[in-house]
Amino acid sequence: MQPKSLQMKNFGPFIDEKLDFSQLQAGGLFLISGKTGAGKTTIFDGMTFALFGETSGNLRSGKEMRSMFASPTGETSVTFTFEHQRFTYQIQRKPEQTLAKKRGDGVTNQTAKVQLTIFDAEGKEKKQISKRTEVDAFIKDLLQLDAKQFFQIMMLPQGExxxxxxxxxxxxxxxxxxxxxxxxxxxxxxxxxxxxxxxxxxxxxxxxxxxxxxxRFEWEEAQEVLTVAEGLTLWAQDLEKQQAQLQQLLHQKDQAIQEMKAAQDAFYRAKEIENARIEWQGLQEKSRELHAKKNEIAQKKAQLNQLVWALEHQEIMQQKEERVKEAQQATQQINETKQQLQEIQQQQVSWQDQRALIDGIKKKQEAASQKVQRIQQQIPLAQRTQAQQEEVVQLEKAAQQQTTELTKINQAQASAKAQAQHLAEEIEALRGFQAEAVKLVETQALVEKWQQAKAQFREAEQKAGEQQQIHSELVLEQQQLAASLLELQKTLKQETSQNARMQIARLRLLLEENEPCPVCGSLDHPNTQEHTTYRIEDIIASEQRLEQTQEKLTKIQQQVSANQTLQEQATLRISEWQATSAAAQKQVAFAWTTVQQAFAALQPIENQETITEETTVAELKKRQSFNQQKAASYEDAQKKHQAVNEKLATLNESYQQVSEQAKKAQEARQLAEGKLASLQEQLAGATYEQLQADLAKTNGLLREYTQQIEADARQEAQLNEQQAILSEKLKNLQQFFEEKQAAKTKAEQRLTQRLQEAGMTEETMRELIAQAAQTTVLSEEIKTYEQETVFVQQRLALLDAQLKEQAAIDLNQLEADYLQLQTVMEELQQETVRKQEKVNGNQRLFDELQVIYQQNVEELAQLGQLQQLAETINxxxxxxxxxxxxxxxxxxxxxxxxxxxxxxxxxxxxxxxxxxxxxxxxxxxxxxxxxxxxxxxxxxxxxxxxxxxxxxxxxxxxxxxxxxxxxxxxxxIEIEALFIDEGFGSLDEESLEMAMEALEMIENEGRMIGIISHVRELRARILQQVFVETNGSGQSRIRIKE
The missing domain is CATH 3.40.50 (Rossmann fold)
Known part of the structure; x- marks a missing residue:
């Protein structure tokens, strides 16, 4: 990766600075110099932020890197351009920041943004990415580095x-x-x-x-146990003894059970014989009782036979009664039908008497139908007449409305002309607000600069005070560290002396003749002194204490050095912030003068106050508000004037349209009145409402006549139908009566024959049927008697055979013998259960202990392996x-x-x-x-x-x-640039010469090497230089030496 350019806007101390690395690539080695705090390291922070969204070392967020000198609306951004494998990458990143709104008051929170643009070897744009997640992923994939690794590779802090x-x-x-x-x-x-x-x-x-x-183990013979293994052996021996005792008890219990069962069998056999003798006596008594009831049972059997016969022939009597009832019902229905037929014949005579009245109604129906046809022919003409009348009325109303509308339009035209004249005068009076608005914007900008200058002055004062407090705390901390250092040096000396004595004592024990002394090298040891004997544990503990004390001492020395560096940095920062404060104070005075001049140039307003530092903002807002009101009034008047002109044009157009409409409406009304007169003449004075009423009345009469004629026809048909139905019904009923009468005679003959055969009257049969419920009772009683008789006879025969030749038995003695043997068996059972539970419990404990012992052996072996592994790895x-x-x-x-x-x-x-x-x-x-x-x-x-x-x-x-x-x-990717931060200030002249020769040799490797340092001697040795210059107020500029 070869850096090309870096542009920083409102980032750290830079407002808008660009560093062109292409101007530095010819020589390879260049110097970045400037005062402490000027922003030399910020250049590298800018590169790191552009690539990863965080600063070097992640000490400050991108949001915190926003320049304190940025304007309220100025965005903070960093644009970094670099080249790799003939492709050029340009990444611009903006942190999360709060900006003033460009229009109006208030602020807006802007989220973090990033944009990556990729160019090919010819400089043509190939791709652009603006999503933060995609850009971060692309950069990480391209560089295969995170921000921390990038910082470690690109920035070398030499002192570390x-x-x-x-x-x-x-x-x-x-x-x-x-x-x-x-x-x-x-x-x-x-x-x-x-x-x-x-x-x-x-x-x-x-x-x-x-x-x-x-x-928990229950011993048979208690013994002392020292280990688990020994316990398992002794437990196994004791369990064998307990098992032998348990087997002996089980044998005794089995013998007792056999003896008890023999006594139990003898007792129950004797008890069965005694019960049989008691049962035989009871059965003898039962046999005598059954013999006494023999005649009574014979009478009940005869009664039961008669009841059974009556019930079997009950159906014949029921059939005879049903036939009699059916014949009676048929006779009744014949009489009822004859009565209904006579009533229908009388109604037919009455209907014939009304024929003359129905003929008159038919004539009225025909006349009403003809009248309806005439009215229906006149109704359409009446409807046209009515519609024509309504049209004439509507046309008259329209003519009146148009006349009224013309009057209103005339009045509105006059009002609009007057309003337009008034608004034109108001607009002319408000035209001066625009020039005043420009002055107010300029004044607001001056006030903001004055406020920013005051804020910078306050911040500089605050920072200087904070750095002074930090310096005081560092001085106090240095004093405490110095005291701790002296104490640790004293302790270290004591620990070193003690450890030396221990080492000498250990070496003395290892001295052998003709072996060189590790201290003096002598082969003879004639005068070895007696020393205290130390254990190896004591020597190791002493070595550990000595090591810990040495580490503490080294740490304190590092803290002392770091504290001294921090004091020097704090002193430099105090000077810088004091210089920044003085410069900011001058800017405040100058800005205040320009604000006063700007206010003096503004137009006076009502209730204005004298401009002071306390009333400046409020007075500016008052003037801005007043000017905004004038601007709003001007805009409102413009809109109203335009609306009035548009309204006046609309009114003129409407007046012409309404005039044309009024003329056409008058002509239409005259034509409609002529048509109405012609229609009224054809109707001869009849109206649509009168014709509708007459039609409704005539239709009502027509429906009434039609209903009376239809009712007469329905009555005739109904009477004829009823007469035919009743005649047919009467014929069928007479035939049915004859059939039922023959069935009744046949049923009576059949019943009489059965009664004669049984020698029984019909009355007796009815009495027996009434007693039908006793049939079941008699049957059950007879059946029970017969079953008991058979059972008693059979059981007595069996008991006689069983009790034959049986001697007397002492049942009480047999029972006592059985109970005594049962008690002995139960005692042995309880003893066996107790012994079994003891053996089982001990066996479970033995098994559990054996499992735990085996686990202990395995776990102990695993623990040894873990300890060995842990010690080795540690x-x-x-x-x-x-x-x-x-x-x-x-x-x-x-x-x-x-x-x-x-x-x-x-x-x-x-x-x-x-x-x-x-x-x-x-x-x-x-x-x-x-x-x-x-x-x-x-x-x-x-x-x-x-x-x-x-x-x-x-x-x-x-x-x-x-x-x-x-x-x-x-x-x-290959990083072709390197930054070395400081590391030269502590070198003497000879060491600095060696360092420079080394850097020049590394430069020949083809790397771009940037030295970040404020050491003056380097300026004469390195030709290519980047100056980071401050203007005294905290802002910095970047300049490349030409």
Whole structure:
């Protein structure tokens, strides 16, 4: 990616500045210089914001980057143009911002916007994207970088990389973790620790559960148990004894059950014999009772036979009664029909008497029909006459209305002419408002500039006060840090001395004859002193305390340095804001003078006040309101005057139209009156209403005559039909009577024959049928008697055979023997159940404990594996290297390999980076230590032994190589530009010379390198320069040195 141009509008200290990178590509190396706070780094912020919508380091949002010098209506935007693979990309981004409305008062909130335009190699536009999500996705896909990675590759803060060279492995680990995203390894390490804790808790829970189970075992012979394994063995032995006792009890219980069953059988057999003897005695008594009822049952059987015969022949009697009833009903119907036929014949005689009256009605019907035809022929003529009369009336009304309308139009014309004259005079009087409106707009702009100047002055005063407060707090904090530093140095000295004594004591124990002393190198040790013996745990704890104290001391020293830098920055900012305040105060005075002059040039109004700083805005609004009222009145008068003229033209046109209409209406009325007279003569004075009334009356009479004639005809037909029906009915009834009479005679003969055969009268048969309900009772009683008789005889025969030759039995003794054996069996049953429950419960506990024991063995093995894995990954190993640090070693090795190529060129082959493989005393100083191999000395040096210029060169090579590796791993486009922020101010003359030579060598790689610095010596060494210049009020301009 090759930057082409950057344009910033109302962004930071820039109002509208454009930096053309194409003017800087010839030399490659250029300097961006300017005062502190002028906006040098803002140039890089603009590029980052345009691409990603956030500033470098994400310290400020795009909304916060809006310039404090922007006009209320001026938009904040950044346009960045760059080239990649012969395609040109131009991206413009606007942050969320609040702007004043261009028309009227108030503000409007504008949302964030972005637009990406893509051009081909010929400069033709290929595509344009304006949706924010699509633009962000396209940029990320093109660069394969996010804002953080872009900042790391493009902007190299040199001071940080000099610190990185000499930082401890712990500090390097934090930096590299942030760059390469290896948090997952650290998180995995923490997860493993949690798994070890969880596994340990699980084992503790299982051991507690095993202890609780062991307390619940019911011993046959109690014994002391120390371990779970021992408990399982002793439990198995005790369970065998309990099983043997249970089997013995089961055998005793089976014998008792057999003895009890034998006694039970003997008792129940004896009880059955006794019950049979009692039953035999009862049956003998029952047999005598049945014999006594024998005659009574014989009489009931005879009665039952008569009842059965009567019921069987009941149907014959019912048929005879039905035939008699049917013959009687037929006789009654014949008499009723003869009576109805006689009544019809009398009605026919009456109908014949009315024939003369009906003939007269028919004649009236014919006359009424003829009259209706005559009236219907006259009605259309009457309707035409009525319509003609209404037309004449309407034409007369229209003529009157048109006359009235002409009068109104004349009056309206006169009124409109007078109104138009009045409005023309009013418009002429209001014409002067437009010139005054222009002056008011100019005055408002001057007032806004004056208010902005006051706001800038107040802000500068406030910022200067805030920076003064910050400086005071930093001074106080520096004093506290100095005290803490002295205390830590004292503690470090004590811890170092104590650790040295421990190390000497440990080494003394390892001394052997003819082996060199690690302190003095002597092979003889004649005067070894006695020292206190320390445990290895004490030595490790001392080393950890020493390491922690050293880390605290380093941190405090870094804080002291950072605090000093912040104090210097605060002092610079105080001076800058005080200068800004003075410039803003001058602008306030000048702006106020122009406001007063502008007000003096305005036209006077009623109730105007003297212009002061307090009344300026209110007076301006009053004048604006008054002028707006005049403008509204002028516009309203213009509209009214135009409307009146249009109305007057409409009235003139209407007058002509109405006059023509009145003339035509008069002619039409005269023609309609002539037609009306002709029609009235043809009707001979009859009106439409009279004809309608006569027609309705005649139609009513006609309907009445027609209804009377139709009713007479219906009556004749009805009488004839009824006479025929009744005659036929009478004939059928006589035939039916004869048939029923013959059936009745036949039924009576059949009944008489059956009664004679049975020797019974009809009256007796009716009495028996009335007693039909007793049939069921008698049948059941006889059936029961016969069944009981058979049962008693059969049962007595069976009992006689069963009781024959049976001796007397003592039933009470047999029952007592059975109950005693039953009690013995139940006691043995209860004892067996108790023993079985004890054995079963112990067996369940044994099985549960055996499962828990097996789980404990497996879980303990898994815990050991987890602990070993956690210790290895956490760095508790021989090399004191965690898994994450091992991964970071590979990243750092890759960076150093790339950096060594560049460092060899920059130092002419003298220096090479090496990753230290020595295991330190602590994990914090092991794994990521960087050493420098000095080819001149032929040995490895610590990085912090390099001089200022040498450390700058090493840090520069490391920083650029780190950017290359990050870029390569991100898979993005090639970044052909590099910005180096500061890092030169602390270099002496010789170191600065070395740094410049290094930069010139890197420049030959084809990169565009921008040095952001305010060091004056660089201006003489770098030909291409970009100046960021301030005007004293906080605004800045960008200028390229020509």
């Amino acid at each position: 990389f000099r610190n990185f060279l000499i930082a401890s492995s712990n500090e390097k680990e934090r930096v590299l973790r942030n760059l390469f995203g290896t948090e997952m390894y650290q998180q995995f390490n923490e997860w493993l620790k949690e798994q070890v804790k969880a596994q340990s808790k699980k084992l503790e829970h299982q051991q507690l559960l095993a202890s609780q189970i062991m307390e 760095g508790e190993n021989v090399k004191k290297t965690s898994l994450e640090r091992y991964v970071l070693q590979q990243f750092l090795t890759e960076i150093l390999e790339v950096a060594n190529e560049r460092l060899a060129r920059l130092t002419r082959g003298r220096y090479q980076f090496e990753l230290a493989d020595k295991v330190g005393s602590y994990r914090s100083s092991t794994g990521l230590e960087i050493d420098i191999y000095d080819d001149n000395a032929g040995q490895v040096r610590r990085a912090h032994t390099l001089s200022g210029g040498e450390s700058f060169i090493a840090a520069l090579a490391l920083a650029i190589s780190l950017a290359d590796v990050i870029q390569q791993r991100a898979g993005g």
